[in-house]
Amino acid sequence: MQRFFQVLFWSIIAAAFIGPGTVTTAASAGANHGFSLLWALLFSTLACLVLQEASARVTVISGRNLGQAIRERFHAGAAGILVLLLVLGAIILGCAAYEAGNILGSVAGAGIGTGLPKEVLTIAIGAAAALLLYFGTTKTVARIMGVIVAFMGVAFLVTAFLIKPPFGALLKGTLVPSLPEGSSLLVLGLIGTTVVPYNLFLGSGIAAGQKLGELRFGLSVAILLGGIISMGILVVGTAVAGSFDFRSISTALSGRLGGWAGMLLALGLFAAGFSSAITAPLAAAITAKSLFCAGDDGRWRERSWRYRSVWLGVLLVGVFFGLTGVRPIPAIIVAQALNGILLPFVAIFLFLVVNDSALMGERGINHMFLNICMGVVVVVAVVLGVTNVTRAVTTALEVAMPGDKPLAAVSAAVALILVAPITRAALKRR
Numbered sequence: 001m002q003r004f005f006q007v008l009f010w011s012i013i014a015a016a017f018i019g020p021g022t023v024t025t026a027a028s029a030g031a032n033h034g035f036s037l038l039w040a041l042l043f044s045t046l047a048c049l050v051l052q053e054a055s056a057r058v059t060v061i062s063g064r065n066l067g068q069a070i071r072e073r074f075h076a077g078a079a080g081i082l083v084l085l086l087v088l089g090a091i092i093l094g095c096a097a098y099e100a101g102n103i104l105g106s107v108a109g110a111g112i113g114t115g116l117p118k119e120v121l122t123i124a125i126g127a128a129a130a131l132l133l134y135f136g137t138t139k140t141v142a143r144i145m146g147v148i149v150a151f152m153g154v155a156f157l158v159t160a161f162l163i164k165p166p167f168g169a170l171l172k173g174t175l176v177p178s179l180p181e182g183s184s185l186l187v188l189g190l191i192g193t194t195v196v197p198y199n200l201f202l203g204s205g206i207a208a209g210q211k212l213g214e215l216r217f218g219l220s221v222a223i224l225l226g227g228i229i230s231m232g233i234l235v236v237g238t239a240v241a242g243s244f245d246f247r248s249i250s251t252a253l254s255g256r257l258g259g260w261a262g263m264l265l266a267l268g269l270f271a272a273g274f275s276s277a278i279t280a281p282l283a284a285a286i287t288a289k290s291l292f293c294a295g296d297d298g299r300w301r302e303r304s305w306r307y308r309s310v311w312l313g314v315l316l317v318g319v320f321f322g323l324t325g326v327r328p329i330p331a332i333i334v335a336q337a338l339n340g341i342l343l344p345f346v347a348i349f350l351f352l353v354v355n356d357s358a359l360m361g362e363r364g365i366n367h368m369f370l371n372i373c374m375g376v377v378v379v380v381a382v383v384l385g386v387t388n389v390t391r392a393v394t395t396a397l398e399v400a401m402p403g404d405k406p407l408a409a410v411s412a413a414v415a416l417i418l419v420a421p422i423t424r425a426a427l428k429r430r
Helices: 002-017 020-033 038-062 066-073 077-114 118-135 138-163 167-175 184-192 197-205 212-237 246-257 259-292 305-324 329-353 357-364 368-397 404-429
Strands: none
Touching: 002 038, 002 138, 002 197, 002 212, 002 259, 020 077, 020 184, 020 212, 020 259, 038 066, 038 167, 038 184, 038 197, 038 212, 038 329, 038 357, 038 368, 066 077, 066 197, 066 259, 066 329, 077 118, 077 197, 077 246, 077 259, 077 305, 077 329, 118 138, 118 259, 118 305, 138 212, 138 259, 184 368, 197 259, 197 329, 212 246, 246 259, 259 305, 329 368, 329 404, 368 404
């Protein structure tokens, strides 16, 4: 029973990364490229597990969560202020910008299922999220998110199963990497919607008091189940021919499997949006607390006005854009650029911390296999970072995005430049 509750608790991470963005990206991948990009979701799930386990292990072994560890490492001078502003700005602005998408996605699912006006659904969903965050503890919220993820998983996986995808194509798409024409950015999108910077702060922030073995079990099962659900969403997307949107996929499923299939999709989409609409404000509050709260400072306890003002501000931004129907494009562009810098920064920082014998000890320090896995993930994080920054800059300047080959060459060059100094720094800490 204890292991079941561990999986339920850590399902909050799956709830955080399976939002409307994941539904859109994964279903679009299925609609445009069939099963051939399933391998990208498998890789992104394993990469997410590697980084989430490392951030949670830092908390369990050292007693410091990720935000506190960064604050201690970069605490002095202009560099310390710059790092603090970068982390805080990227997480809180990113959560606020993407909260609008979470609310809109949840409203889209509820709208397909109920037909109620968008404004009514937006206010109802925002109020439900606020009440849960206000009255619930982090542990309570995590367990409720676990139940919502279970409903979401049933909705998408049952629908995917009833589509009856060919087993051979599923197996090939999962185990044999391929890049169909025009799929490179979509592959990065699949990875980027799963490996999310603010989830690392969220996972580290809720890991205090956990036992390492139980944590690893619960986190591994929860994230792997989340990855399977994402794969199910991609399979569901293969039912759509032509342009993709939530209505078209609902119509396609209803015509193929019956009207109940469209309702099942609506339930899954609502659950994805609602769960992320809660975890994004929660992650922002936990990050702010980890950066500003020293020790047992009661001013940042879960019931304090400081803590509540952070999650409430993020939630209100999402509700505002949900009511106006206008996506916060400028904020999302800035958030993409900041997250493009933050993800490789946090991945590299984690790599150095988990190789620090003085901090992690013999029990917590990385061994060879984990270092190889983290090294690969760090390189991918750098590639994602360069791509996100490039996309944000080109969108802001209204110029064409560079082609796949030039972008890949620049990303690879940046990653190679960083490999040697990072490796040397890690070896010095061991």
